[in-house]
Amino acid sequence: MNTPPDAKTPSPVTQTAVTVALSIYLVGLVLSIVGNTGSGSSAVVRTIKSRLFSPWMVPPWLDLGFDYRLTYGSDEDGDFSVEVRRQGDAKAPAMRLPGRLTGERAARWRRLAWSIAVEDTDRDGLLAAAVGRGMFDDVGAEDVTVRVLRAPLVDRGGPPTVPVQASSARVRMVGGELQLIRAEPRGEVAPLVRPDAGSDTGDRAAADAVEAPR
């Protein structure tokens, strides 16, 4: 090594210790990247990372995947916002965030809205409930609707888009207990066939066949 005469070089013991520390960290870095992808991770990577590396990489905010896709042009890449209003009163003034906020401050509200719409479903609506409860005073009611709106991406050459509802939940306080009632998306349902409401030629077996999958 060609080093200046006044350069500070580590002792062999220090060099060895630092080498060990660096090696462990670099393995952790690779596992963090492999274990935090949007595609998920294998059980073996997940187990090794969560048992050996996450306990000391998570607290300093180093357990990061860096999977900055920027965009996939998909629904999840749209512009998300959160709206809270008094339940059952469409004319009541609503809290809309980020609203007209700009910059990084607005981006943080958008990320919160995105998390409510995308990640909260795996966590029993924890965030939606917290946001609803936190806005009781702002809205002036203890029974509110928390909606996340998504502005779909504009396709090249396509018409401008209007925001659509990405998720909705009713949050209310009943007897000192917080309740969350999620509005499930209305799916397509088969027509209900009731045996006793059938025609004179009603076929009981056919009705059973319709109801059986339930």
Added chain:
Amino acid sequence: MNARSSAAAGSSFAASGTGVAAIGDAWNRFWFTPADSRPLSLVRIGAAAIALAAWWSYAADLQAWFGPAGVLPADTMREWRSPYGFSLFDWAATPVALTVLFTATGVVFALLLVGVATPVVAPLAALLWASLLHRGPMLAGPADDCLSILLWCLAIGPAGEHVSFDSWLGWRANRSAPAAGWRASISQGLLQVHATAIAVAAVLAQLKGDVWWNGLAAWYLATGPRSGAASLVPLMARSEYLTNLLTHGITVFEILFAIGLWCSPTQQLVARIGLLGWPLVGLLAGEPIWGLAMALFALPLAVRR
């Protein structure tokens, strides 16, 4: 040949089959050859400025998010985040305590910017930043991640030896100029490793999406709510080729950046291109602070003499 170039050369030497000793030599040259800490001081100034901007973005909504009656109460966040997550802000249970701790965080970032008691302030800044992020993990974005890495790298190296209040005090006391050291080398080496890791991870993530292959990603970025490239939209609407070129340009840039940082002939050029390229990508993507943070990873290699 400088230390990092030597390391790259050493790496290829090892790859040709001369064995473990050559790999060990290359490792030692890369991590332990004493390095000048001036570039690290520049990274400190840039990272502290970004940290102040990011910190400020929490200020107006601090109580609305983290206050006792806020939308992200501490008990909910403990359930939400990783079980290993930890935040000093969890203990700030009153509006006053929250304000005090948050203000203290800003003061620490300001001290880091100026370079006061840097060996203490730099790790404290990293710890407080990680704490703030853990208090509301869903509010954090790419810039916040990169800033965390930058701050921990600064905590390792002597980031306050130049262009700082500390160095001014040393000059007043007639202390000799700081010598090159191995801690600066480790710190700058970690910056280089992370620059590559982030670029590689980003490219891999992007290439899983169709829009990065059919060339339309730049369109969706430019028409996003935060994009700083709205003036490009009419041009891109007229020319699909321009949209495609921008999209593929970003991918090629990220790949070349990740590889070029490790090839001695291209290292400095690529790093300098990164100083301009990352902020432009960040601007287009609506993540300007992330773009600036990424540029900081390339700064030591770009300014090295």
